[in-house]
Amino acid sequence: MKPVLYFFKQLYAYSGKKLHINLIGMVLISFLDGIGLLLLIPVISYSGIANFETGNSNISKVFGFLQQIPTFGGLTIILLMFLMINIIQNLITRYITIENVKIQHGFARHLRLEIYRDLLCANWDFYIKRRKSDLINTITAELARVSAGTNTFLQFITGIIFTFIQIGIALLLSPQITMFVLLSGLVLSLFSRGFIKRSQKLGSRTSEIAQSFLAGITDNFNGIKDIKSNTLEQSRMNWFRSISQRMYNEQMEYITIKTASQFYYKMASAVLISIFIFLSVNLFNSQAAQLMLIIIIFTRLWPRVTGIQASLEQIATTVPALKSVIKLINESKNAKEIYELDYQTIQPINIRDGIECKNVFFRYNTNENNYALNGINVFFPSNRMSAVVGKSGAGKSTLIDLLMGLNQPEKGEILLDGVRLSKDNLLSLRRSVSYVPQDPFLFNTTIKENLQLIYPDATEDQMWEALQFAAADEFVRKLPQQLDTLIGDRGIRLSGGERQRLVLARAVLRKPSILVLDEATSSLDTENEAKIQEALERLKGRMTIVVIAHRLSTIRNADQVIVLDKGEIIQIGEFGHLAREKSGMFRNLLGKQMEAVL
Numbered sequence: 001m002k003p004v005l006y007f008f009k010q011l012y013a014y015s016g017k018k019l020h021i022n023l024i025g026m027v028l029i030s031f032l033d034g035i036g037l038l039l040l041i042p043v044i045s046y047s048g049i050a051n052f053e054t055g056n057s058n059i060s061k062v063f064g065f066l067q068q069i070p071t072f073g074g075l076t077i078i079l080l081m082f083l084m085i086n087i088i089q090n091l092i093t094r095y096i097t098i099e100n101v102k103i104q105h106g107f108a109r110h111l112r113l114e115i116y117r118d119l120l121c122a123n124w125d126f127y128i129k130r131r132k133s134d135l136i137n138t139i140t141a142e143l144a145r146v147s148a149g150t151n152t153f154l155q156f157i158t159g160i161i162f163t164f165i166q167i168g169i170a171l172l173l174s175p176q177i178t179m180f181v182l183l184s185g186l187v188l189s190l191f192s193r194g195f196i197k198r199s200q201k202l203g204s205r206t207s208e209i210a211q212s213f214l215a216g217i218t219d220n221f222n223g224i225k226d227i228k229s230n231t232l233e234q235s236r237m238n239w240f241r242s243i244s245q246r247m248y249n250e251q252m253e254y255i256t257i258k259t260a261s262q263f264y265y266k267m268a269s270a271v272l273i274s275i276f277i278f279l280s281v282n283l284f285n286s287q288a289a290q291l292m293l294i295i296i297i298f299t300r301l302w303p304r305v306t307g308i309q310a311s312l313e314q315i316a317t318t319v320p321a322l323k324s325v326i327k328l329i330n331e332s333k334n335a336k337e338i339y340e341l342d343y344q345t346i347q348p349i350n351i352r353d354g355i356e357c358k359n360v361f362f363r364y365n366t367n368e369n370n371y372a373l374n375g376i377n378v379f380f381p382s383n384r385m386s387a388v389v390g391k392s393g394a395g396k397s398t399l400i401d402l403l404m405g406l407n408q409p410e411k412g413e414i415l416l417d418g419v420r421l422s423k424d425n426l427l428s429l430r431r432s433v434s435y436v437p438q439d440p441f442l443f444n445t446t447i448k449e450n451l452q453l454i455y456p457d458a459t460e461d462q463m464w465e466a467l468q469f470a471a472a473d474e475f476v477r478k479l480p481q482q483l484d485t486l487i488g489d490r491g492i493r494l495s496g497g498e499r500q501r502l503v504l505a506r507a508v509l510r511k512p513s514i515l516v517l518d519e520a521t522s523s524l525d526t527e528n529e530a531k532i533q534e535a536l537e538r539l540k541g542r543m544t545i546v547v548i549a550h551r552l553s554t555i556r557n558a559d560q561v562i563v564l565d566k567g568e569i570i571q572i573g574e575f576g577h578l579a580r581e582k583s584g585m586f587r588n589l590l591g592k593q594m595e596a597v598l
Ligand SMILES: Nc1ncnc2c1ncn2[C@@H]1O[C@H](COP(=O)(O)OP(=O)(O)OP(=O)(O)O)[C@@H](O)[C@H]1O
Pocket: 128, 364, 365, 372, 390, 391, 392, 393, 394, 395, 396, 397, 398, 399
C-alpha cells in the first residue's frame, strides 16, 4: 500500500485544484444519478406497474409533493426532470473524463520529465552499476504502467465516491436491503483478498519479464554482428521463443485471474439476489414495490462493489511498477551530481599549472578488497601531453574517469591548480574537457549536426578546420553531401577509423583546455595515425592532453609517460627514457609491440 500512497501524494501535489474539482464533479454526478434513480419510483407508480403506498415510508415522503400535481402533468414533470438530470450528468461525466485523462497524462509527463532530469543529473557511478536496458525499461514500460495505474486509481476514487453516495440513497430507500448488500460485499471482499495478492505477484513477474525482454533485445541488436558471424541465430531464436511464451502465459494468467474474480462476483450477485427475493416473498411477504426496490438497489450497488474490486486488482498488478519507478527516483536523486541543468553560464576552468592526483585510492565495489587505483600520486602539467599506458585492466580508464570527476576517489584528492576537485568546480572542469572515448558515440544524423552537438555555434570554417586537424577533411570532402551527409545509426556507414577521426574533430572543435583521448587512434592506419600525431604535436603547447594508448607509437612525443600496473604507477618519465630502462615494464610492452609489427 505504501507505493500507492506515495504516488497518490505525488498525484495530489501535481494536480491539486484539478483533482478537487473532479472530485466535486464526481459527487455531483453520483447525486444526480441517485436522483435519477429515485425518479424511477414515481414513474413506475404512475405507470401502474407497482404502487408505492403513501404513508410513512421514506419513499413516499420524498415524493409526497408529487401527489399535489395532476397525474398527467406529474409524469411530464418527472420525465422532464429525468431528462435534464441525464443531460447535466452526461455533460459533467464528459468534462471529468477529459480532465481525468489530462491529469493521467499530465502526471505521466511530469514524472517522465522529473525522472529524466534526475537521470541526466546522476553521477557516473550510478550508471556503471546499472544495466542501461533496465533504465530504459523503467522510463518507458514501467512508467507507462504507472500512467495506466493512475487512470485506474482515478477510477477507483470515482468508484468509492459513487458507492458511498449510492449507499446513502439506498439506505434512504431501504436500510435492510442495503445492509444486506453491504454485508454480502464485505464477506466477498474477504474471500477476494487472494485475487489481489495473486494480481500483485503477477505484476512482479510482468516487471521482471519486461526487464529481461528489453535487456535481451538490446543485447541482441548491439551484438548482431557477433550473432551473425558466429551463427548464433538459432540460440537467439530459442531465447526469443521462450520469453515470448512466458509473456503469453503471463497474459493468460492475468486474464484468468481477472475473469475468475469477475465470474465469482457475478455468480455471487445472482445467488444473493435469488436468495433475497426468495426470503422477501416467502418470509416477509414483500409487495411488488419492495421487490422492485431490491432489484434496483442490487443492480445499481453491486456493479460498484465489483468495480472497486476490479480496480483494486488492477492497482495490485501496478504496484511492482510503482515500486521500481520509486526506486529509480530515489536512487537517481541520491546520485545527484548536477543541481542546475542550465550550466551554460558556468565558466570553463583554465588550468595554469596542472592537475594533480594526490594519494588517490579507488575501488568500484567498497565491499571488495580490490582497488582499481592504489595510492596514485601523479602530476599532469598544463599544456603538455601525458600518456597513460599499461596492460589491459591496469586502471588507465579508471584514472582518467577520476580526472574528469566522473568518479570520486575513496581516499586522496584530485587538485586543479591546487584546488580540490569537488561538486563546486566539477561542472567548470567538465566544460573545459573534451573527451574521446574508446567507443565513441555518433548520432544518426548529418556530420554537421554531430559536430554541432559539442559546439552549437561553430561556423562551417571552424568545422573544416577541426576536421583537418583530425585528418578527416579529406574523406568528408569525398562524401556526396560533405558536411550534410547522413552517417547512419551510430556512424555505421563510416569505417572505424573515419568514425574515430570524426569524433576527434568534434572534440577539438570547441577548443577545450583539456583534451582526453581514450584509445583514440586505435583504429587508424599508420598514415592517419601519423597525421594525428602531428596534430597532437601542434596542440601540445595549447591544451593539456591526456592520452591512453595501447599503440605506443602514438605517444612517442608525449611529455611524460605514466605506466600503470594493477592500479599502481610503476614507471613515470619521458618516452625515450622509459624505453631505455631495461627491466621496466614499458620497455617490455614496447618490445612486444615491435615483435607484433615484425
Ligand atoms: N564498472 C566497473 N565495475 C567493477 N570493476 C570495474 C569496472 N570498470 C573497471 N573495473 C575494474 O577495474 C580495473 C581497472 O579497469 P580499467 O577499465 O580502468 O582498466 P584499463 O587499464 O583501462 O583496461 P583496458 O585497457 O582493457 O581498457 C579492472 O580490474 C576492471 O576489472
